[in-house]
Amino acid sequence: MAHQAHAYHMVDPSPWPLTGAVAALLLTSGTAIWMHFNSLVLMTLGLVLLLLTMYQWWRDIIREGTFQGHHTPPVQKGLRYGMILFITSEVFFFLGFFWAFYHSSLAPTPELGGCWPPTGITTLDPFEVPLLNTAVLLASGVTVTWAHHSIMEGQRKQAIQSLTLTILLGFYFTFLQAMEYFEAPFTIADGVYGSTFFVATGFHGLHVIIGSTFLAVCLLRQVQFHFTSEHHFGFEAAAWYWHFVDVVWLFLYISIYWWGS
Amino acid sequence: MAARLLLRSGFRAAAACRAARVPVPTRSMAAGGIPTDEEQATGLEKIIMKAMKDGTDPYNMLKPKSFAGSKADPHLVPSITNKRIVGCVCEEDNTAVVWFWLHEGEAQRCPSCGSHYKLVAHELPH
Numbered sequence: 001m002a003h004q005a006h007a008y009h010m011v012d013p014s015p016w017p018l019t020g021a022v023a024a025l026l027l028t029s030g031t032a033i034w035m036h037f038n039s040l041v042l043m044t045l046g047l048v049l050l051l052l053t054m055y056q057w058w059r060d061i062i063r064e065g066t067f068q069g070h071h072t073p074p075v076q077k078g079l080r081y082g083m084i085l086f087i088t089s090e091v092f093f094f095l096g097f098f099w100a101f102y103h104s105s106l107a108p109t110p111e112l113g114g115c116w117p118p119t120g121i122t123t124l125d126p127f128e129v130p131l132l133n134t135a136v137l138l139a140s141g142v143t144v145t146w147a148h149h150s151i152m153e154g155q156r157k158q159a160i161q162s163l164t165l166t167i168l169l170g171f172y173f174t175f176l177q178a179m180e181y182f183e184a185p186f187t188i189a190d191g192v193y194g195s196t197f198f199v200a201t202g203f204h205g206l207h208v209i210i211g212s213t214f215l216a217v218c219l220l221r222q223v224q225f226h227f228t229s230e231h232h233f234g235f236e237a238a239a240w241y242w243h244f245v246d247v248v249w250l251f252l253y254i255s256i257y258w259w260g261s
Numbered sequence: 262m263a264a265r266l267l268l269r270s271g272f273r274a275a276a277a278c279r280a281a282r283v284p285v286p287t288r289s290m291a292a293g294g295i296p297t298d299e300e301q302a303t304g305l306e307k308i309i310m311k312a313m314k315d316g317t318d319p320y321n322m323l324k325p326k327s328f329a330g331s332k333a334d335p336h337l338v339p340s341i342t343n344k345r346i347v348g349c350v351c352e353e354d355n356t357a358v359v360w361f362w363l364h365e366g367e368a369q370r371c372p373s374c375g376s377h378y379k380l381v382a383h384e385l386p387h
Contacts, residue, residue: 003385003387004385004387005320005321005341005385005386006320006321007305007320007321007322009305067303068303068304069302069303069304069305069306070304070305070306071306072305072322073309074322151295153293154289154292154293154294154295154297155293155294155295156293156294156295157294159295225295225301227295228295228296228297228298228300228302229289229295229296229297229298230297230298231298231302
């Protein structure tokens, strides 16, 4: 162990920030190339590099924290700040799309018929699948809290059961939303209604998939005894992210599905 | 869930009263299946956990002790060598910090406010 008189973690040199930056470059330029010159090579390369970077970087963090004991109280505090700041930045990301939606829907232009929903748009009934989706996500919020308490109380079996249930509910939401997308009477090309609807709900769906993946990683770690009843920040971060995804859906449901119909 | 927990603790209490004195598993791997930090913490996290239980602070996580800074009660400055840089914020909210080297031996005074500082030998925790 290095000689230090402080409790912080001086991380060993790592190649993953560089590979991550290269992946970001390949993804962005690759997407532009795909759109203009019909070649998927660069973008695919970027995607593969991104996935490899994420896997190896987070694997290293797990090694440093769980197996090497570098995540002392001040280090954990820093990780908490980091996750909160990240989620805050995501809140602002979604705020932008809600701004776009309200900008277009509060003062609908003559081109739309001066009304919202615009003329010719058949909206989805908010009390059908969207309401079920709301119930599914709210239930998953309950099960993830159940999982947290199970971990804190040292109950392995319950922790695994409730975490699995949370992930299944997440998958169910994604499945239902995919069905809705397939069956919807309007597309993303249908004026500003289509744009705001699919971009906002689309990014939300992506975040549900990310959150489910995060929780799935936590499930694997829980099965392998990584978490202790006092120290399980990876799980807490996943739970925070999941609650954030749930809250965004509630705003989407109220604004776009219900008020906007 | 709360009701389930209540029921379970009720059953446990009843069983404990009725049954002979059976030793309760204190280690959580034996009890519920999730380890505790006591059982599984490792590395620096474990060292700090043990030190906090003993009441020591080898890695300076807590706020340092407050001294008057007078001749009788000088600021004690720990150092792993025979000198250390001190930055004195003479009055609260001062933006100009007074920096100086503090050497081992007699207490030195801040050139600006005159507070006393004394170097104290300190072992590196590891």
